[in-house]
Each structure stands twice: as C-alpha cells, then as structure tokens.
Amino acid sequence: SGHPGGPPEGRALGPHFTIDVESTAALSGAAESDRLGDTINYSLVAELARREVEGEPRQLLEALAGRIAAAVLALPGARQVVIRVTKEPRLPAQTSGFAVEIRRP
Numbered sequence: 893s894g895h896p897g898g899p900p901e902g903r904a905l906g907p908h909f910t911i912d913v914e915s916t917a918a919l920s921g922a923a924e925s926d927r928l929g930d931t932i933n934y935s936l937v938a939e940l941a942r943r944e945v946e947g948e949p950r951q952l953l954e955a956l957a958g959r960i961a962a963a964v965l966a967l968p969g970a971r972q973v974v975i976r977v978t979k980e981p982r983l984p985a986q987t988s989g990f991a992v993e994i995r996r997p
Contacts, residue, residue, distance in 0.1 A: 908980040909956075910989075911941045915964055916972035932967055940964060953977045953992040961996040972997060 915932055922931035940963040950956045957975040964973045978991040 908982070909945055910976075910978040910980065911945065911960065912974075912976035912978075913937055913941060913960070913964060914974040915970055917969045918971065932964075932969055936967070937964055940967075953979060953990065954994065957992050957994045958996075961994055965996055 976993040
C-alpha cells in the first residue's frame with residue numbers, strides 16, 4: 893500500500909497497488925558466470941518499487957509508474973523497463989482495478 897491521490901473517496905478507502913516490472917538487460921555475462929553481480933538484483937528492484945509506493949504521495953498512477961521506471965533504469969545493465977501499476981478495486985461498484993502501463997526508454 894502507499895499514498896493515494898485522486899478524488900477524496902479514493903483517499904478515504906485506502907490504496908492497494910500491484911506493481912509488475914519487466915526489464916530488459918544484458919544477460920550474457922550472468923548466464924556464463926552464474927553471479928548475482930552480473931545481472932539485475934530482483935530483490936533490489938522490488939525494494940525500489942516499494943520505496944516509490946510508500947514515498948512521496950503521487951496524484952496519478954502514471955507518475956508512480958514513471959518514478960519506478962526511472963529507478964529501475966538507473967540500475968547498471970538495465971536497458972528497457974515496462975512498469976504496470978494496478979490500483980485494486982476499492983469502491984463497492986468496482987469489479988476490477990485501474991491500471992497504467994509505461995515503457996521506457
């Protein structure tokens with residue numbers, strides 16, 4: 893969960909997000925060495941996403957996705973990233989969540 897934005901009803905019901913991260917990276921070194929230092933550390937990616945979700949409040953899912961994308965692309969070896977942020981349904985009439993997907997670069 894994180895800091896909600898948008899209309900008051902969204903803020904009152906609380907935020908629950910699912911973050912999906914896909915990253916393209918140079919993996920030939922890791923495939924041969926079998927060393928974590930030669931690839932992107934998935935635990936670090938999860939921590940970066942968590943920090944953004946729990947950090948400075950954002951009004952838009954797009955802004956949150958953009959911040960996560962920038963953090964992942966700053967990792968050594970990261971070449972491209974796809975971030976999908978889904979806000980779970982919180983209103984009684986909702987049957988599905990709202991999602992935003994961005995690709996960088």
